[in-house]
Amino acid sequence: MQIVNARELGREALAKLLARPAMESNAELRQTVADIIAEVRSRGDAALLDFGKKFDRRAPASLLAKPGELAAAAESLDPELLAAIDTAIDTVGRFHAAGKPENLSVETAPGVTCQARWQALDPVGLYVPAGSAPLPSTAIMLAVPARLAGCRQIVLATPPNAEGRADAAVLAIAHRLDIDTVLVSGGAQAVAAMAYGTESVPRVAKIFGPGNRFVTEAKRQVAESAAGAAQDLPAGPSEVLVIADDSANPDFVAMDLLSQSEHGADSQAFLVTDSADFAEAVDRSLERLTPTLARAETARIALGHGAVIVADDLDEAVAISNEYAPEHLIISTRDPHTLCDATTSAGSVFLGHYTPESLGDYISGTNHVLPTAGWARSIGGLSITDFMRRMTVQEASPDGLRKLGPPGARLAAHEGLDAHRLAITMRLDRLNQAQPENGTSA
Numbered sequence: 139m140q141i142v143n144a145r146e147l148g149r150e151a152l153a154k155l156l157a158r159p160a161m162e163s164n165a166e167l168r169q170t171v172a173d174i175i176a177e178v179r180s181r182g183d184a185a186l187l188d189f190g191k192k193f194d195r196r197a198p199a200s201l202l203a204k205p206g207e208l209a210a211a212a213e214s215l216d217p218e219l220l221a222a223i224d225t226a227i228d229t230v231g232r233f234h235a236a237g238k239p240e241n242l243s244v245e246t247a248p249g250v251t252c253q254a255r256w257q258a259l260d261p262v263g264l265y266v267p268a269g270s271a272p273l274p275s276t277a278i279m280l281a282v283p284a285r286l287a288g289c290r291q292i293v294l295a296t297p298p299n300a301e302g303r304a305d306a307a308v309l310a311i312a313h314r315l316d317i318d319t320v321l322v323s324g325g326a327q328a329v330a331a332m333a334y335g336t337e338s339v340p341r342v343a344k345i346f347g348p349g350n351r352f353v354t355e356a357k358r359q360v361a362e363s364a365a366g367a368a369q370d371l372p373a374g375p376s377e378v379l380v381i382a383d384d385s386a387n388p389d390f391v392a393m394d395l396l397s398q399s400e401h402g403a404d405s406q407a408f409l410v411t412d413s414a415d416f417a418e419a420v421d422r423s424l425e426r427l428t429p430t431l432a433r434a435e436t437a438r439i440a441l442g443h444g445a446v447i448v449a450d451d452l453d454e455a456v457a458i459s460n461e462y463a464p465e466h467l468i469i470s471t472r473d474p475h476t477l478c479d480a481t482t483s484a485g486s487v488f489l490g491h492y493t494p495e496s497l498g499d500y501i502s503g504t505n506h507v508l509p510t511a512g513w514a515r516s517i518g519g520l521s522i523t524d525f526m527r528r529m530t531v532q533e534a535s536p537d538g539l540r541k542l543g544p545p546g547a548r549l550a551a552h553e554g555l556d557a558h559r560l561a562i563t564m565r566l567d568r569l570n571q572a573q574p575e576n577g578t579s580a
């Protein structure tokens with residue numbers, strides 16, 4: 139991995155180094171995805187089957203997994219894997235349940251009550267990636283909060299495997315969480331199917347889940363109009379930035395960099411350290427450890443997009459990290475808490491020498507669907523509220539209208555909006571004439 143010194147590099151070159159890798163021009167990607175969406179809208183299921191053949195090298199055996207397949211998959215799974223899935227469902231469930239918002243009711247003035255009511259979205263679509271490899275853990279990260287939010291109808295889409303079927307662990311998780319609509323299709327075509335509906339796929343209100351650039355671009359495009367489906371957040375190719383000092387273990391840090399690099403050639407990994415010696419040690423670890431991985435080549439390409447950056451001190455390291463806004467930030471230093479307090483832009487943070495990022499990917503309880511490409515500057519990762527909508531309600535009694543009507547009417551008069559003002563003052567006039575409260579009689 140290239141090692142650079144932040145001060146010697148200068149601000150502009152550093153910003154260039156931290157830029158996300160572009161695999162193809164945006165215009166080309168937009169057009170490809172727009173064409174796929176248009177095709178699915180006009181030809182429905184037939185287009186899904188054709189795109190399966192074209193992009194996944196196989197059409198699904200059946201577009202929707204058969205009802206018996208889900209229970210059979212759960213039964214076929216290695217018991218140790220099933221137990222691990224159950225543990226993850228439990229920890230992710232505990233963390234997300236604690237974030238469930240409560241309805242509230244506030245009397246803002248005597249006789250005027252305002253409420254916020256939370257309702258689950260329905261139906262929702264969950265996208266579980268399976269291009270380079272199936273990610274059943276993503277099914278847990280999506281389905282657990284959806285269920286806890288109270289979503290009733292859930293469509294789960296995932297690309298077909300070599301047999302043209304959904305991955306068995308993904309099916310088992312769907313079974314565990316009572317999801318019975320599993321669409322065996324991936325990429326932009328699956329997103330389009332859930333957004334607009336097809337003969338076999340119900341149209342959903344919102345699409346959740348990470349994916350490669352085709353998936354994230356499709357989510358963006360279908361969310362552009364209310365006729366499509368809202369999107370959760372831009373969760374694209376994985377990223378990690380590690381801040382480490384010389385108290386960290388170079389092998390641990392190297393494996394953390396590799397763990398996000400092995401996701402895909404377009405992943406990105408950075409190490410920022412205040413120690414040039416530690417930078418060299420991590421580079422040696424990477425040289426030794428990369429070839430031991432099944433996905434060594436993918437990881438090597440991804441590491442080529444990143445760098446080891448030597449900063450003057452750890453304050454500068456945090457400033458670099460805040461500028462980059464990583465999806466995952468690992469702080470492996472003597473005092474990680476102080477640096478965490480100074481962190482303003484990161485999707486999820488991993489503190490200390492014994493909190494690998496992969497713990498959050500699978501089992502700690504936080505959600506691994508996180509903003510990428512710099513979006514961590516302004517958005518957080520997936521939570522239970524993303525599966526809900528907040529509706530406000532207000533009610534004024536005659537006394538409430540007497541109290542808040544006059545200032546409301548004054549504001550309307552200031553804006554020159556007569557009907558707004560009169561809607562209030564007509565009622566006030568009626569009340570002043572001591573008419574019945576419901577105002578129905580003349």
Ligand SMILES: NC(=O)c1ccc[n+]([C@@H]2O[C@H](COP(=O)([O-])OP(=O)(O)OC[C@H]3O[C@@H](n4cnc5c(N)ncnc54)[C@H](O)[C@@H]3O)[C@@H](O)[C@H]2O)c1
Nearest residue numbers: 193267268269270297324325348349350373375376507508
């Ligand atoms: N940010 C997050 O929260 C998060 C979480 C998990 C995974 N991820 C990322 O999700 C991504 C998963 O990507 P993946 O590729 O493995 O799986 P994927 O399921 O997202 O994409 C596979 C699909 O892409 C489509 N596709 C492939 N090549 C295409 C082409 N040339 N033209 C049109 N469509 C094409 C195919 O239809 C295929 O089904 C990785 O980049 C991973 O890092 C991100």
Ligand SMILES: N[C@H](CO)Cc1c[nH]c[nH+]1
Nearest residue numbers: 273275276376377499506
């Ligand atoms: N690190 C990924 C999010 O960027 C999530 C994941 C799933 N499986 C393993 N990792």
Ligand SMILES: [Zn+2]
Nearest residue numbers: 397398401499
């Ligand atoms: Zn991961």
